[in-house]
Amino acid sequence: MSLRKRTGKVGVVGTGMVGTSFAYALMQRSLASELVLIDIDRARAEGEAMDLNHGLPFVRPMRIYAGDYADLADADLIVIAAGANQRPGETRLDLLGRNAAIFRDMIPAILAANHDGIIVVATNPVDILTTIAAQIAGSDANRVIGSGTILDTARFRYLLGQHYGVDPRSVHAYIVGEHGDSELALWSLANIAGVRLVDFVGANGQGYDQAALDAILEQTRNAAYEIIKRKRATYYAIGLGLLAIAEAVLRDQHTVMTVSSLMTGQYGVTDIAISLPTIVGRDGAEEVLNLPLSDHEVALFQRSANLLKEYLAQVS
Ligand SMILES: NC(=O)C1=CN([C@@H]2O[C@H](COP(=O)(O)OP(=O)(O)OC[C@H]3O[C@@H](n4cnc5c(N)ncnc54)[C@H](O)[C@@H]3O)[C@@H](O)[C@H]2O)C=CC1
Numbered sequence: 001m002s003l004r005k006r007t008g009k010v011g012v013v014g015t016g017m018v019g020t021s022f023a024y025a026l027m028q029r030s031l032a033s034e035l036v037l038i039d040i041d042r043a044r045a046e047g048e049a050m051d052l053n054h055g056l057p058f059v060r061p062m063r064i065y066a067g068d069y070a071d072l073a074d075a076d077l078i079v080i081a082a083g084a085n086q087r088p089g090e091t092r093l094d095l096l097g098r099n100a101a102i103f104r105d106m107i108p109a110i111l112a113a114n115h116d117g118i119i120v121v122a123t124n125p126v127d128i129l130t131t132i133a134a135q136i137a138g139s140d141a142n143r144v145i146g147s148g149t150i151l152d153t154a155r156f157r158y159l160l161g162q163h164y165g166v167d168p169r170s171v172h173a174y175i176v177g178e179h180g181d182s183e184l185a186l187w188s189l190a191n192i193a194g195v196r197l198v199d200f201v202g203a204n205g206q207g208y209d210q211a212a213l214d215a216i217l218e219q220t221r222n223a224a225y226e227i228i229k230r231k232r233a234t235y236y237a238i239g240l241g242l243l244a245i246a247e248a249v250l251r252d253q254h255t256v257m258t259v260s261s262l263m264t265g266q267y268g269v270t271d272i273a274i275s276l277p278t279i280v281g282r283d284g285a286e287e288v289l290n291l292p293l294s295d296h297e298v299a300l301f302q303r304s305a306n307l308l309k310e311y312l313a314q315v316s
């Protein structure tokens with residue numbers, strides 16, 4: 001089938017739970033006219049393409065197929081979700097050795113096939129793998145972004161929304177730093193409908209309660225462990241988060257998201273990819289926002305970046 005106008009081509013490398021959750025969400029949003037699925041397990045990619053194709057009569061036309069790296073040549077966006085995921089009790093950083101080795105083979109193959117698409121890394125530990133991918137990309141490092149703490153920010157907004165009895169879309173609060181145990185909340189900027197949390201009164205009269213807010217941050221940090229303990233993997237929410245990044249890039253939306261990108265001196269941090277609120281558009285992570293963080297938040301952010309650098313050094 002040929003579509004008169006191509007509205008965007010997306011590649012997914014790694015068609016496991018995360019890659020296919022994203023693919024499934026993408027086809028429902030009608031964001032792209034072409035989707036190529038790539039996996040070291042070719043049969044899996046083929047089976048996923050067949051299954052998704054059988055849903056096309058229920059959505060808008062697009063071309064979905066299993067392919068190879070060469071099929072990424074004209075992709076506008078490539079999502080990488082290939083590699084090992086956490087077993088119950090493992091941290092994201094425990095995956096580093098296995099997934100760094102995969103990335104050192106995979107990233108050159110992707111870059112050889114595709115010269116200007118935006119590359120979105122979801123594989124964990126996402127900040128370190130984003131750094132490795134950006135280092136391999138060299139002068140093209142700006143094409144590489146990581147999903148970073150978009151999922152943690154979504155979990156945080158959801159939990160705050162539940163606590164205060166408001167739609168999470170009306171909660172403006174960010175989790176930044178590592179997508180992992182050293183992440184931090186930007187409490188000093190958190191607000192609902194423009195009202196700082198210290199002053200906000202929720203739907204059922206909930207006022208400021210530091211213990212409740214501390215518990216919400218802990219729940220946010222531990223969410224992946226709790227889900228993996230129960231169902232072995234997390235994928236629906238990150239699939240939708242990756243869709244939000246894809247939409248921001250393909251529609252050049254300039255959406256502010258906590259994606260991970262290579263720092264160039266923000267709050268004194270360089271040479272590591274880590275999350276801060278960032279404008280995302282056609283050129284990927286277009287601008288990391290310079291926000292008035294508290295001294296404590298800056299210190300926690302720097303600590304998180306230093307921890308990531310220590311782990312990066314282990315595989316450099
Ligand atoms: N950034 C985030 O917020 C999140 C990240 N993740 C991470 O996403 C990654 C994928 O997780 P799942 O989809 O649950 O795992 P999965 O095991 O379901 O899928 C991984 C896929 O990668 C493929 N793969 C492995 N090596 C490959 C290679 N060299 N080339 C191409 N494909 C290869 C496997 O065949 C498999 O199909 C994990 O690292 C996980 O920790 C998971 C959830 C959230």
Ligand SMILES: CC(=O)C(=O)O
Nearest residue numbers: 092124151223224234
């Ligand atoms: C697995 C993972 O990174 C998450 O669910 O946050």
